[in-house]
Amino acid sequence: MNRREFMGAAAAAALMQAIPLAARAATSPPWSIGFEGLSDDLPPLDLKVSGAVPDACYGTLYRNGPTRFERGGRRYQHWFDPDGMIQAFTLDASGVSHKGRFVRTSKFLAEEEQGRFLRSGAGTYVPDSSPGRNNEDGNVANINVQELNGELLALWEAGSAYRVDPGTLETLGVKTWSKELEGVPFSAHPHFDENGDLWNIGSVPFAAKPMLVLYHVGADGVLRSARAHDLDFPGYMHDFVLTPRYLVALNSSAVLGHGDTFVDSMHWEGSRPSQLLVFDRNDFELVAQIDVPPTFVFHFGNGSQKGNLLEFAACAYPDMSIVSHGMRRLARQEYGDYHTEAELVRYRVDLKSAKAEVLPLDVNLEFPSYNTQQPFAPQSLLGSARLNPTESTFASAVARVDARSGELSSFDYGGGVIVEEPLFVPGPNGGYAVHSYLDFARKRTGIAVLAVDHLEDGPLMRAEMDRVLPLGFHGCFIKS
């Protein structure tokens, strides 16, 4: 990172209103087609396939991400803000096809009708917008999509999940776990245990009293329990770690204060330790609270546990500039390298001594995933990595990292390609990595399948289309 550029960006970011389109930069960087956004649903389209889809990968890759960037002549200024669209890539013996459909949140429907933004986004102040009744009115359902009991859940992190039909991608309504949980944040990274039960956090730093809600939902989609826990301070939390006995959350040093938008109200408290919060899965009692060096984390690897020792990996940032600056620059389609990057670190938490070690692995990795069939097994992580400088500053490689040894294998597509979250699909010989990508040099979105044990050999199958999807966040692969 270049400090001068960083400070310049800090000044530029002071202007964060939804600006009229005419005010945009005349020359946008080539990678910025990934942030152009879409206005309409995408009907089914066959992709051009090279190679063969392995039998084990017959199924559908569902993904979610910020997609509607503009409305009524205004444009969002932060990557958190645009409405979510569910993308579905279906792989079978006849090839690969794609379709996409916006999640019909109440916000999306109201704005469609009025033809303008009615709400401010998480990171963009919209003039003349109504604050709405509560957080739910700003729900854009744009971070993740996961399967539960035969339905898809389109996930945001500051409100409810939306139910989506996996076949038609039609929105079926808000998922309300109970009357008391109506509108309570349900975070975007639920994790599943060995029985298929879902566990999640709901981060509510913006409540009068900052809270973290803990959820346990059966594989049948029925709520088992939920509990709200008061926090010492309103730090940003995005993901958590599940172990056989515990749920571990990290209250980060990016702390909510006052401001016109959620992002604007966040500030970095570099002298405040971050806090590991360890809860018992049985009763959601807090069993340990451990200070760790100030950090900012979106994503964790899976958790393992040996007695009182918990281990997991995290994609750790040294500050929150990715949110305050990086994600603004991307939505604004501007050049520059304004934020610090995630480095993979390994946490070793000893519950007996209430101490945590943080071991750096010196690997730049984001969008980590793992074999969800073995949620608590120590295992390598898949992720997207920037192993060589790229013009886009995005990851151009798919990587596999052993968080214990630091051993790395990878395949780099080159600087014209941006690699999105690779997912582990179980199969013979170590299984497969499936991921979408944007070839911005050739203006195409594609999907690739690689053998996890032979990533460096490159894709076994690639399929591409004359359709550019906005870069997305997360998803799931459902075998057919």
Add this chain to the structure above:
Amino acid sequence: MRNSLIKSLIASASSGVLIAGLSLACASSARAADLTVAIQGMSERTGTLYWSLFDSAKDFEGDGPAVFAAQARVADGELRTTIHGLPAGRYAVKLFHDANNNGELDRNLVGIPTEGYGFSNNAGRRGPPRFEDAAVTVDDDLKIDIEVR
């Protein structure tokens, strides 16, 4: 919010456009005016709308008594009330829409309202507003519009 509204409740009526034409008997010798409060934007056409008028920051921001309070059954998309003979001064309104008629503003597990509410000047973007942000000056006849959010 609920307590202060309920405690100071002084009027109710049947349905539609309600409790128009109430006079404040306590009007002092100071100049008096008519204040019309128009409330729109109820997302459900059920339940009861409670609203209260305050003349001080202490009572508005705390749990103090209102100078005027009313409730009305919600059947239409708009409720309109005129208070006659209001002494000149600064006033602020808060309201909630008890759509399920359980007598309170429903909140979820983390204390966030799940039923409609609103304030004069449509103030309060994040949490309840200060009196000064919600207050209007009444020194002549005035109509204010409040959106239930």
